[in-house]
Amino acid sequence: MRKWLLVVIMAFIVVSQGMVFAAPKWDAVVDKIEKTMDQSLTVYKSGDTAGAKKIVNDAYYGMYEKDGLEKAVNSTVSAKRANLTEYKFSTIKKLMTNQAPEADVKKQMKELIGMMREDIAQMDGGGKQSSSMATFWPAFLIMVREGAEAILVIGAIxxxxxxxxxxxxxxxxxxxxxxxxxASFLTAILFRSVINLSGASQEIMEGMTMLVAVFVLLSVGHWMSSKSDEKSWGNYIEGKVQSSLTKNNTFSLGVAAFLAVYREGAEVVLFYQALFNDAGDDMQMIWLGFGAGCLALVVIFAVVRYGSVRIPLKPFFQGTSILMFILAISFAGGGVKELQEGGLIGVTLLEGMPMFDLLGIYPTVETLLPQLFLILMVAGNVMYQKRKKIREVVS
Incomplete structure (x- = not known):
């Protein structure tokens, strides 16, 4: 089994090396967007607000996003710049909804096209390369974290x-x-084919996926915290195995192992989909992170299975719980942002506020509110757990 697993890992790494990004002529893309936005303004002047907003969506989803300019700006200029351009599209649609004067709408459109011209000029001049490692590390750490948990369960069994x-x-x-x-790989293929939509529907689906991932991350973090001491972990493993041995039922023992691995695999699929949603031009770095994570797991498995070194459970579980919480914060902001792109949630910009794309922190009220709620919720849970332990010690 270990031989073919290594073959699968190396195959994924080789495939990832073949992923390249071919950029079209960006001037032509911006020209097409400018022409489409002029058409939208004409329709808006005629009084057809819904039709004008639809044309703006066509410019964003069908040109700026589909033709790859958004991804190029994200990876070559900065993620912040790509997000500001996206917010400009939203501002134009919001002005149209509020029946703003034609001059105001035209001004925003002019600024939008000007931003794009500046971006492609910066790209032609080399631009500022984003750190691809910012995409690599989450992919690597998620793979190691989820895989290590499965390995701990399987190794203990x-x-x-x-x-x-x-x-x-x-x-x-x-x-x-x-x-x-x-089964995890098949789930990934199925998940990708189901979510492969276009336009606003894709943004909404991706946003929902990231928000589901937030729930799973918090659940995993809570589960790990509850198993962080040796006694709880030992009871958990013994409960998984003892009933199967008592009944001499190898099937139920196999199912326990299958579920331990598949649960982590399904979580990896969910988390990686969320990473792909926001990867821009760095998708191959996700695959490299995946490959490096798999190789790290081979080493971890060898240590757990054949070595005498024991992984200290408490710091491992507590450390990865913190990682899960940070990822939950990032995914919450990213998920709401995707729903904003899909037009399902409004955009209330906070002028002058800095943006931290890696942590999913964006300058809008709608993205910050759920993140603040998560912070307060987790802080409250930590305080509750500490008081509970104190009461147990006293009693």
């Missing part, structure tokens, strides 16, 4: 079987774990 004199049943664990890895 195998150790328990060997210690109890049931080493012949370890092959069942390997077989079902391999099946779970295959």
């Amino acid at each position: 195998i150790a328990y079987l060997i210690k109890s004199g049931n080493s012949e049943k370890t092959q069942v664990i390997y077989n079902y774990s391999g099946a779970a890895i295959v």
Whole structure:
């Protein structure tokens, strides 16, 4: 099983190297957008607000986004600049909705086209390269975190079987774990094909995916915190294995291993989809992070399975819980931002506020409110857990 797993990993790394980004002539793209925006203004002057906004959407989804200019600006100029351009499209539609004077709408359109001209001039001059490692590290850490948790479960089950004199049943664990890895890849393919929409529908679907990921991240973080001491972890593993051994039921033992691996694999699919949604021109860095994470997991598995080194559970679980929370904050901001792009949520800009794209912090009221709620919720939970432990010690 370990041999073909390495083959799969190396295949993904090789495929990732072939992913390149071919840029069209950006001047022609901006010319097309400018012509479309002029058409929108003409329709707006005629009194057809809905028709004018639809044409603005065509310019954004069908040209700025689809033709790749947004991704190019994101990776070559800055993520902040790409987001400001996106907000300018939203501002124009908001003005139209509010029946603003034609001169105000025209001014915003002129500024929008001017921003794009400045961006392509900067790209032609080399621009400011974004740090691809900012895309690599989340992909790598998610893979290692999720995979390490599965390895800890599988490694503990195998150790328990060997210690109890049931080493012949370890092959069942390997077989079902391999099946779970295959099922995770199939889930990724299915998930990608289902979510492969276009325009506003794609933005809304991506936003919903990221918000679901927030819920899963918080659940995983809470679960890990509850298993961070040796006694809780030992009880968890014993409960997984003992009933299967008592009934001599290798199927249920295999299912326990399958679910342990597939749960993490399904979470990886969900989290990686959220990363792909916001990757811009750095998709191959996600694949490189994935490949490096898989290789790291091979080493971790060898250490857990055959080595004498034990991973300290408490700092590992607590540290990764913090990582889960940070990712939840980032995904919450990114998810709401995608819904804003899809027109499902409004945009209330906070002028002058800095933007931290890596943490999913954007200068809008709508993206900041859920993040503030998450911070308060987690802070309240930490205080509750501390007081609970104090009461347990006193009693």
